[in-house]
Amino acid sequence: MRAFEEKDYKVFDLFNKQWALVTAGDADDYNTCTISWGSLGTIWGDAGQGRPIATVYVNPDRYTWEYLKKNDTFTISFLPEGSQDTYLYLGSHSGRDEDKVKAAGLTPKPVAGSMTFEESRLTFICKKLYQGPFEREGLAEEISGGLYANWQPHWLFVGEILSVEE
Secondary structure: OEEOOOOOOOHHHHHHHHOEEEEEEEOOEEEEEEEOOEEEEEEOOOOOOOEEEEEEEEOOOOHHHHHHHHOOEEEEEEOOOOOHHHHHHHHHOOOOOOOHHHHOOOOEEEEOOEEEEOOOOEEEEEEEEEEEEOOHHHOOHHHHOOOOOOOOOOEEEEEEEEEEEO
16 A cells, blocks of 8 residues: 555546445445446645545445445445456445355455455545535536436545555
8 A cells, every 4th residue: 555646547437437346344344335426636725735535426325325424434446357247246236135245256455444355456545524415406407307306315425535555
């Protein structure tokens, strides 16, 4: 593990095309879920000195949401290319019902107060700075009327990227 260092991570591909796992909790009690919504950027610092952050968007229906809410750290892990079946499995099964990590063939790995997986090719270790739901009145009509027609807002979890494991 190394401290965060700016690097070209092809951020538009990371979440949208490759997908990721967001994980919160510790070795004794954690959960993970597949995500394809995320962003990287900077915020909350002096000019030119913003904190490097990762933002993930998770529906409250997801069991991992409970872990994200109650923990101060979380990880965003990217598996090797060709892991779509693993992502699909982890995204369609709940940790409430089974040990889905074991069933998916992943090896849990504690890291900086949270969890990642031995198989991950890239993991951002994040300290949570903000959490909260989208508000309907703040969304563009095409979003609130389509994706959120049966309103259940996703929550944003913003984390300062403390370190990166490659």
